[in-house]
Amino acid sequence: MRRPKILGLVLRNFAKRPATIQYPRVKTPIEEDSRGVQYADLTKCTGCTLCALECPADAITMTPIPQGYEVTAKNPRRIYPLIDYSKCVFCYRCVKVCPVNAYIVTSKYDIAGPTRISSEEYSLSTLKKVS
Ligand code: SF4
Numbered sequence: 001m002r003r004p005k006i007l008g009l010v011l012r013n014f015a016k017r018p019a020t021i022q023y024p025r026v027k028t029p030i031e032e033d034s035r036g037v038q039y040a041d042l043t044k045c046t047g048c049t050l051c052a053l054e055c056p057a058d059a060i061t062m063t064p065i066p067q068g069y070e071v072t073a074k075n076p077r078r079i080y081p082l083i084d085y086s087k088c089v090f091c092y093r094c095v096k097v098c099p100v101n102a103y104i105v106t107s108k109y110d111i112a113g114p115t116r117i118s119s120e121e122y123s124l125s126t127l128k129k130v131s
């Protein structure tokens with residue numbers, strides 16, 4: 001490319017806004033119904049394990065609910081689906097198969113980080129603590 005052509009290109013682009021955004025300083029607009037983090041509401045979950053069995057990515061492990069939480073009588077085994085979001089492909093199969101509609105869905109997507117993130121905190125926050 002000859003120099004005058006490059007100069008013209010530089011001048012043309014100089015006044016244009018950048019095509020990229022400065023994520024994460026600038027948030028990316030997302031659709032409201034986009035598939036973000038999902039987690040089980042443990043006031044509804046019966047610990048049936050169906051979502052874990054149906055997960056195609058093997059991202060759900062049925063896990064004991066720690067002591068110190070009020071657990072409903074509907075969940076006598078005191079277990080809940082712990083989702084490893086680093087394995088999850090956000091297909092929402094778990095959401096669809098749950099017989100009691102226990103899953104809460106969100107548009108939260110910015111979960112990447114240095115530590116492995118799971119649904120533990122989200123799900124346990126749906127339960128009352130024993131006083
Ligand atoms: S959204 Fe899909 S991959 Fe993720 S935990 Fe649910 S069933 Fe598994």
Ligand code: SF4
Nearest residue numbers: 045046048049051098
């Ligand atoms: S399918 Fe629903 S009720 Fe069964 S373990 Fe999963 S979240 Fe709980």
